[in-house]
Amino acid sequence: MTLSLLYMAFAFFRKWQGWSRGFSEPVSEERDFRRAVKIWLAEVLLHRQLYALSFSRWLIHILIFYGFIGLAVLPGVAFVLRSSGYLAISDTFPRFYIHPQGYVMMKVWGDSFGLMLLLGLVLAGIRRIVQREAKQSSNQMDALLLALLLSVALSGFALEGLRCSLVPAEIARYSYVARLFTPREAHALVQLQPWLTACWTVHFLLVATLLGYLPHSKLMHSLLAPVIIAVNAAEEHTREDLYWPEMKKYRATRSPRD
Amino acid sequence: MARDEKIQGNKIAAGLTRRQLTELNACARCGECQAWCPVYAQDRRESITARGKLHSLRRLVEGSLPEAEREDFIKSLYECSACGQCHVVCPVRINTHDLWEQARMSLVNAGIPQPEGQIKQLSAIKEFNNPFGKPQAERSRWARSAWEAGLLKSPLRLWHERQTPVVYFAGCMASFEPSLQPVAVQTARLLQEAGVDFSILGEDEPCCMSKLRRMGDGAFSDEARKRADQFTRMGIDTVIVSCAGCFKGFHSDYARLWPGAQKVVHLSQYLDQLILEGRLRFRRETPLLVTYHDPCHLGRHNQVYDQPRRVLRSVPGIDLVEMPRHRAFSSCCGMGGGLKAVSPEIQHKMAAARIREAEATGAEAIVTPCQTCYQGLLNGTKEAASGMKVYHLNELLVRSICPEVAHDAVEAALASPGA
Numbered sequence: 233m234t235l236s237l238l239y240m241a242f243a244f245f246r247k248w249q250g251w252s253r254g255f256s257e258p259v260s261e262e263r264d265f266r267r268a269v270k271i272w273l274a275e276v277l278l279h280r281q282l283y284a285l286s287f288s289r290w291l292i293h294i295l296i297f298y299g300f301i302g303l304a305v306l307p308g309v310a311f312v313l314r315s316s317g318y319l320a321i322s323d324t325f326p327r328f329y330i331h332p333q334g335y336v337m338m339k340v341w342g343d344s345f346g347l348m349l350l351l352g353l354v355l356a357g358i359r360r361i362v363q364r365e366a367k368q369s370s371n372q373m374d375a376l377l378l379a380l381l382l383s384v385a386l387s388g389f390a391l392e393g394l395r396c397s398l399v400p401a402e403i404a405r406y407s408y409v410a411r412l413f414t415p416r417e418a419h420a421l422v423q424l425q426p427w428l429t430a431c432w433t434v435h436f437l438l439v440a441t442l443l444g445y446l447p448h449s450k451l452m453h454s455l456l457a458p459v460i461i462a463v464n465a466a467e468e469h470t471r472e473d474l475y476w477p478e479m480k481k482y483r484a485t486r487s488p489r490d
Numbered sequence: 491m492a493r494d495e496k497i498q499g500n501k502i503a504a505g506l507t508r509r510q511l512t513e514l515n516a517c518a519r520c521g522e523c524q525a526w527c528p529v530y531a532q533d534r535r536e537s538i539t540a541r542g543k544l545h546s547l548r549r550l551v552e553g554s555l556p557e558a559e560r561e562d563f564i565k566s567l568y569e570c571s572a573c574g575q576c577h578v579v580c581p582v583r584i585n586t587h588d589l590w591e592q593a594r595m596s597l598v599n600a601g602i603p604q605p606e607g608q609i610k611q612l613s614a615i616k617e618f619n620n621p622f623g624k625p626q627a628e629r630s631r632w633a634r635s636a637w638e639a640g641l642l643k644s645p646l647r648l649w650h651e652r653q654t655p656v657v658y659f660a661g662c663m664a665s666f667e668p669s670l671q672p673v674a675v676q677t678a679r680l681l682q683e684a685g686v687d688f689s690i691l692g693e694d695e696p697c698c699m700s701k702l703r704r705m706g707d708g709a710f711s712d713e714a715r716k717r718a719d720q721f722t723r724m725g726i727d728t729v730i731v732s733c734a735g736c737f738k739g740f741h742s743d744y745a746r747l748w749p750g751a752q753k754v755v756h757l758s759q760y761l762d763q764l765i766l767e768g769r770l771r772f773r774r775e776t777p778l779l780v781t782y783h784d785p786c787h788l789g790r791h792n793q794v795y796d797q798p799r800r801v802l803r804s805v806p807g808i809d810l811v812e813m814p815r816h817r818a819f820s821s822c823c824g825m826g827g828g829l830k831a832v833s834p835e836i837q838h839k840m841a842a843a844r845i846r847e848a849e850a851t852g853a854e855a856i857v858t859p860c861q862t863c864y865q866g867l868l869n870g871t872k873e874a875a876s877g878m879k880v881y882h883l884n885e886l887l888v889r890s891i892c893p894e895v896a897h898d899a900v901e902a903a904l905a906s907p908g909a
Contacts, residue, residue, distance in 0.1 A: 250511065250551070250552065251515075253500055253551075254506045254510060255505075255506075255508070256508055257507045257509065275583070279581070281579075282581050285522060285579060450518060453515075453516050453519075453582060456515055456582075457516050457581070459512070459516075460509070460513055460584065461583055464583050464585065
């Protein structure tokens with residue numbers, strides 16, 4: 233994992249070097265940050281533009297977006313809470329979220345985010361296959377990325393499902409999606425160990441591959457789009473080309489493909 | 491070979507902004523641009539779409555675009571009317587039309603010239619101050635001829651003779667192109683009808699040079715600065731332009747060079763103001779069901795949507811019906827971005843598609859406030875073998891206010907041997 237993170241950092245550094253070859257534009261002195269923040273929140277967090285163009289695409293993207301963010305943030309939250317517990321900064325949150333009484337909350341959220349991601353990916357795959365126009369314009373690398381993300385989500389659930397078979401049923405039931413991946417018969421840890429190891433290794437390798445591939449894939453938009461939207465939004469009051477005043481009419485216009 | 495490509499990639503990258511280089515990586519490849527692109531609708535190549543161009547340009551600056559795809563990318567970069575539709579629908583809001591124009595300039599600086607058709611036009615603009623290669627002395631002939639033919643209430647004053655606060659900037663198309671000269675005459679007459687104290691620049695009227703920017707000619711900044719300085723020295727309050735291309739040039743492209751860019755207004759905005767102030771009086775009813783074509787440079791690029799519609803609705807007898815694609819989604823007629831100079835057949839097909847869209851509304855005529863779009867749409871009626879009438883916005887106003895300067899009458903008067 234460290235290696236893939238290091239590689240990802242290196243790839244980003246190379247990208248940054250590439251972007252730095254350009255010249256810097258004069259920055260507009262007039263900035264309307266309140267409006268910029270409003271636009272940014274609407275565009276990035278609510279996907280307003282996508283919603284106006286196509287409800288189905290909005291739904292698919294919002295499921296993947298929040299599923300992905302949730303899954304990325306959740307381990308971080310657990311890490312911070314655990315650390316605060318160890319450092320005795322506060323006991324309330326770790327006790328609630330990490331220890332049994334609150335642990336289930338983490339599981340419910342984890343499964344929910346995973347389910348959102350899975351659902352979004354499946355719908356995206358169906359759309360790619362069913363809708364001819366979209367298929368025509370997609371390339372093999374886009375399909376590969378979808379497959380990779382799907383594999384990450386499925387292997388994550390499989391791993392969690394195996395783990396569920398080792399915890400008491402009253403706790404396991406909170407992993408409401410992962411439980412579907414739990415073997416029907418009861419197994420001892422010794423019996424499951426090879427499967428757990430294999431599943432963990434596959435999941436780990438897939439995540440590492442995803443992290444390494446991210447800077448070279450279309451997933452770059454997940455990092456760059458919010459930046460580009462923020463820069464544009466900061467200038468919107470001078471350019472007026474993000475169509476803030478046009479929204480009512482805008483919503484009436486759907487994508488010709490939708 | 492690979493080293494040469496890297497060197498060229500670096501040169502091209504140096505001509506783009508850091509934001510633009512970042513945008514090349516920000517494309518989500520969603521294909522929304524493809525669904526809306528009016529050029530792709532006529533020439534269904536992936537490389538035509540914004541997504542295709544972004545993908546190729548990214549590899550070009552990285553030095554990894556295969557030789558086989560290079561020609562196709564360059565062709566596609568210029569086979570684009572820079573209408574900005576892809577920018578409007580892009581969920582990432584990549585500022586595509588600015589990127590295409592900057593990329594064209596950057597490619598030229600890196601030794602990859604524009605297509606032949608554009609080079610010819612650019613040379614004419616730089617040498618003669620207009621794309622037709624006509625002498626500057628002929629620029630205001632339309633004004634003299636119109637006065638002599640009795641089409642104006644009084645002779646038009648030249649700014650250097652009488653410094654008025656308002657100047658009418660006719661632009662190259664309406665000044666030199668006989669089929670478009672009626673637009674200039676009608677504009678002048680409407681301003682006279684409203685009692686506006688204005689003058690024209692005559693031989694001092696320069697080309698706005700916006701075509702240089704559209705086609706990626708590096709001389710644009712210097713030329714624009716000269717013109718900006720000229721306007722600043724003149725101290726003009728308001729410049730009225732009747733060409734959406736000139737409007738985009740002055741109002742948007744000059745904005746960073748000339749604080750007075752905001753003083754430039756499009757004719758449709760000015761007419762709207764005159765009507766609101768009650769200075770233009772309609773005398774006759776002209777019953778007609780029309781649909782309105784938003785010029786890209788006026789609408790999408792400058793958000794002038796409401797004023798021309800208000801002007802249309804104020805003409806007695808005019809009913810307006812919208813096409814499915816209107817305002818920010820207006821489908822380009824193909825006259826912008828130097829597309830027509832490299833691929834006239836695609837322009838004709840794009841305009842024909844727009845005409846068919848207009849026909850489907852049941853309207854009797856399609857109206858536009860841009861002389862260039864007007865010409866482009868006329869090409870479309872021929873291509874589509876359509877009987878749809880194409881009018882410049884002025885035409886509907888003069889039919890109600892001063893019918894003696896209706897298009898055909900002006901064209902005939904200016905074409906007569908004495909004119």
